[in-house]
Amino acid sequence: MPLQIYNSYTRQKEIFESVTPGHVGMYVCGPTVSGESHLGHARPYITFDVVYRFLQHKKYKVRYVRNITDAGHFEEEGREAEDKVSKKAQLEKLEPMELVQKYTNLFHWAMKQFNCIEPSIEPTATGHIVEQIGMIEDIIAKGYAYEVNGSVYFDVKKYAASHDYGKLSGRVIDELLDSSNRDSVTRELDGQNEKRDAADFALWKAAPPEHIMRWKSPWGEGFPGWHIECSAMATKYLGATFDIHGGGMDLLFPHHESEIAQSTICNHAAPVKYWIHNNMITINGRKMGKSYNNVIKLTELFSGDHPLLQQAFHPMTVRFFILQSHYRSTLDFSNDALLASEKALKRLWEAYEILQKLTIENEGEINQELDEKLNNWLQEFEMFMDDDFSSPKVIANMFEMAPVINSFKDGIIPVNSIRSATLALMQERFKTFLEEIFGLTATDSGNNEKMKPVMELLLELRKEAKAKKDFATSDRIRNQLNAIGIIIKDEKDGNTSWGLA
RNA sequence: GGUCCUGUGGCCGAGUGGCUAGGCAGAGCUCUGCAAAAGCUCGUACAGCGGUUCGAAUCCGCUCGGGACCUCCA
Known part of the structure; x- marks a missing residue:
């Protein structure tokens, strides 16, 4: 029986056939290292770790790319003067890259605890500014982006005229474009006046003077938009069209929808064959x-x-x-x-x-x-x-x-x-x-080489006591061990085993 | 307001129209010096109301409840 995958893009299960026989390219949206990972974050990384392991089990050679977002996202396009990473860095009086390092290390530690296999490539956003700028220039050259005051925006209306923008996330494009429809979302943003349409999203943002993380670009000093990083890095390491793109369901819109638009314009091809999205972890619903x-x-x-x-x-x-x-x-x-x-x-x-x-x-x-x-x-x-x-x-x-x-x-x-x-x-x-x-391992950390002979001795003594019907002694051994978290089990064959509670 | 998902026994969760999901907790029994573990057995389910069907937790409609996305987000 062949592998079948539920494709979020088509909303049905499809038989998996890789673009290149025997090989699989998989991209998973990684963490934004501006803070500590929580239980919710654990789900995609464990889910896609199992996907990665299973594909390898199916004898595929898998290139697994998972990014580290260290350039920071925007609270809202243009609303915050600074991106998340640099803002918190000032509060904590740390260099932005120091903060990035700290949370990256912590993330790697957590992944190790979960026994997640490291990805083949773990690219950082800051390490791929050049590629992102190149991609933005390409989109401008092809007429799907425009520059305003040092920022560059993607022209969603133009894209939507000839492409199916909104298909992945089930969005109705007319509603997105007609901003008067969005009564619940009245966005009073500075970037908003620059945009030709409310649905347009930023590819590059001009950096205000106080913004610490900034790079030179053809449009002045600034920083990349959130969605472009994944498009640039996925294209670089996996090609124009690759097999699997994974992430949480909450990334469907606008992140993945925008990624499709950017990559489609640059590469003249749909970037992803199978979109896989994990659901959320809830707490009290x-x-x-x-x-x-x-x-x-x-x-x-x-x-x-x-x-x-x-x-x-x-x-x-x-x-x-x-x-x-x-x-x-x-x-x-x-x-x-x-x-x-x-x-x-x-x-x-x-x-x-x-x-x-x-x-x-x-x-x-x-x-x-x-x-x-x-x-x-x-x-x-x-x-x-x-x-x-x-x-x-x-x-x-x-x-x-x-x-x-x-x-x-x-x-x-x-x-x-x-x-x-x-x-x-x-x-x-x-x-x-x-x-x-499944990548599960034994949790019994106390079962080490030094411990074994000690336990054998204790169990031997207990066995002797039991043979003499000296239950006071045998129970004392059992209860004492119990108290420190070691459980004794008498088995049918007369042997005794032990383990940590 | 728009788009979409969802509602399973005390709890968590599988469920492809017809056959016991499973786990945890609970009850009883067996084994055991006693216990623990293990084995066996048992109980209460498919939000409500209609419809399709020989037959529905599973398909359709309506009602009620919960949630997600539309904004940073795994």
Whole structure:
């Protein structure tokens, strides 16, 4: 079964065929490094990390480009005298690039916590001013942009006359162009008078004197508009038309719509074959965002230091929580929901570790029904992921198998009642999907080399005490360990295992 | 105001017209020196009202509720 992807541009699932056979070019809108990343930001990066991993699993050579926006966006075209990055830099008395460095480092740290693979190229906006200026000059030369007082605007009306502006975001172009229609959006902006039409967007903005981040351009000193950076960098590294462009749904308009317009004019081709957009993370039914004042930063999530959190959550718990819902659904955050994910992941991971240790010496009488059921579940892993990356269904199948695996271990079902080929396939599929595609890792950090012999000694002592029916001693060991967060489990075969709570 | 999405059991969440999603929490049982873990079993669902259909959570219409975008935004 071929990979199918829901394309936001056509609003339907399409069979994935890459522009260049065997290769995939993927661009994902990266962070604006003017502040700390929050839980909402984690979703696209984890979602597209899984997309990246799955494409590689499908044997594609993938060039994954994810930008760092370090030039700053505008609060509103022209409304703020300064862009976000430089404004905050002054408040915090930091050099703009110092601030950029700080949050870039923090972002990279968070990505590492989530076990996200680094992109192939991580270009910065400030490193590509030349390319952006070149692209703007090209758009002007082709007659789709105009300069006013040192700023350059894209002529949406002209573009819309011959192109489908608004298709991606489902916007009605006449409404966008007719500013009298926008009664709720009365924009009294300085840039507004310069524009020929309210729908036009900035490609380049003249920098007022106090603006720190500024570059020389054919139109005077200024800084690039927000949308041009992605067009310039995507074109440079992925070509005129590339396979996948990803990002959050909130970027559909105006960002991605504008990107399509800019690139289409410059390259005479639609820039992207498949647009993929992840849905938002909500908190009490509201989108998580600065304007709603309901942000949980990643550092707060990992430390538990937030009024909405009862405890710290491991990055893998968060990753699992995100993978348990489909990327195009909204995902509602709560402490309880995360707690449930934490327990679920623990259970699944324990079953996975048990699975990897199972062996079959000699096949016994084969339980055909069970053997077949297991094979079906395993086969569906790939099918579900092929169907627009349906990770929740794969996870559900894994949970179907967890009781079977546990029963093998406890001897409730003999392991050799399934074919050894089936067991081998289970071990391989679980490893591939859980570790390589979902990018999950063990969370049991206390299980290190020094700890093992110590625990073995303690468990040996406890076993001896139990043999002598000295339950006071055996319970003392168990309870003391329990108190410091180590759980002892007596198993059916008389062995004892342990793990962190 | 415009465009679009959505409403599933205590909670989170899959659901392609007909067959138990799954997880967490809860109840009972088995195993266990006791516990934990594990296994087995159980319960309450498809916002409301109409329509299409042999049959609808799934398609259509209306009503009510929630949300997103239209402005920086993952």
